[in-house]
Amino acid sequence: MFNYKSVVEFGIIGIGRFGFSLAKALIEAGREVIVLDCDENKIKHIRSLTDNAFVVDNLDKETLQETGIQNCKTVFVCIGEKIDISILTTLNVINLGVPRVISKAITYEQGCVLEKIGAEVVYPESDMAIRIANRLLNEEALEFIELNNDIHIEKVKITSKLDGKTIIQSKIRDDFNLNIIAMERGRNTIIEIDPSHILREDDLIVVIGKKNNIRNLEDFLGNK
Known part of the structure; x- marks a missing residue:
């Protein structure tokens, strides 16, 4: 696992349709992006755009820290469909000290919880x-x-x-x-x-x- 020691502009956790589109847009704009997902096939797909894409076994705080995601200025958590994982991952990223955390939500209730733990919330759909x-x-x-x-x-x-x-x-x-x-x-x-x-x-x-x-x-x- 490559651990970024220097500051990176963006991190993206979760490469569904929204996460992939977001990563693609940022990469094509010339921005440095770290991409994480548990699905090896999704990571292989995004590696056609960037080498900074990594498979993670889980999204606990220790694993996230090993990737160096805490060195990002902004992290997007794009795991809206799995609400429990979305909330826990967001909390872990916030606790790692990332200055700005933006999380995808698919319900108002999920968004309220994410806001309460300190994330900005987007409802892409x-x-x-x-x-x-x-x-x-x-x-x-x-x-x-x-x-x-x-x-x-x-x-x-x-x-x-x-x-x-x-x-x-x-x-x-x-x-x-x-x-x-x-x-x-x-x-x-x-x-x-x-x-x-x-x-x-x-x-x-x-x-x-x-x-x-x-x-x-x-x-x-x-x-x-």
């Missing part, structure tokens, strides 16, 4: 979804965005089924596992969604979630 939704509503250029084979962002028209109900009363999140990330009423576009906001017939909402769940909501509303 949500942040990207909001940017896309804002463009979709303002430009009216797209009917849906496919983030991957299962996760979609789509416009859905509110019908009389939910007219007069607040967002929280609509149970769109509870019953359909969908999150409203933006909405449009006439010429007005809202991207800061308040659960107490009252829905009206013909409102357009932008939801993110699994394709089947969006279809179920449309069936419920009578849009299909």
Whole structure:
């Protein structure tokens, strides 16, 4: 294991799609980056871009210290899906004295915990979804965005089924596992969604979630 003794600008732990894209962008910008992951195949893939990529058996404090990750100015922890590992790894990196730790979160609750232990938090899927939704509503250029084979962002028209109900009363999140990330009423576009906001017939909402769940909501509303 190569242990960096000098200061390195960035460290990235976890090479999923987000971590890989982040590492690639930083490397191509000429920045020095240390990359760590437990998956040897992922590390082999990123080594086409940098030699500073290492397989780690686990992400405990001692192992992380052996890699020299504590010498980074900023470390990104990109392990959002495995919440327990995400939180413990973030805590270990913070305890190693890294000045700035930015952790990926996939739920609000996970983000709250990460913030409480001292990390900055990003919600890549949500942040990207909001940017896309804002463009979709303002430009009216797209009917849906496919983030991957299962996760979609789509416009859905509110019908009389939910007219007069607040967002929280609509149970769109509870019953359909969908999150409203933006909405449009006439010429007005809202991207800061308040659960107490009252829905009206013909409102357009932008939801993110699994394709089947969006279809179920449309069936419920009578849009299909």
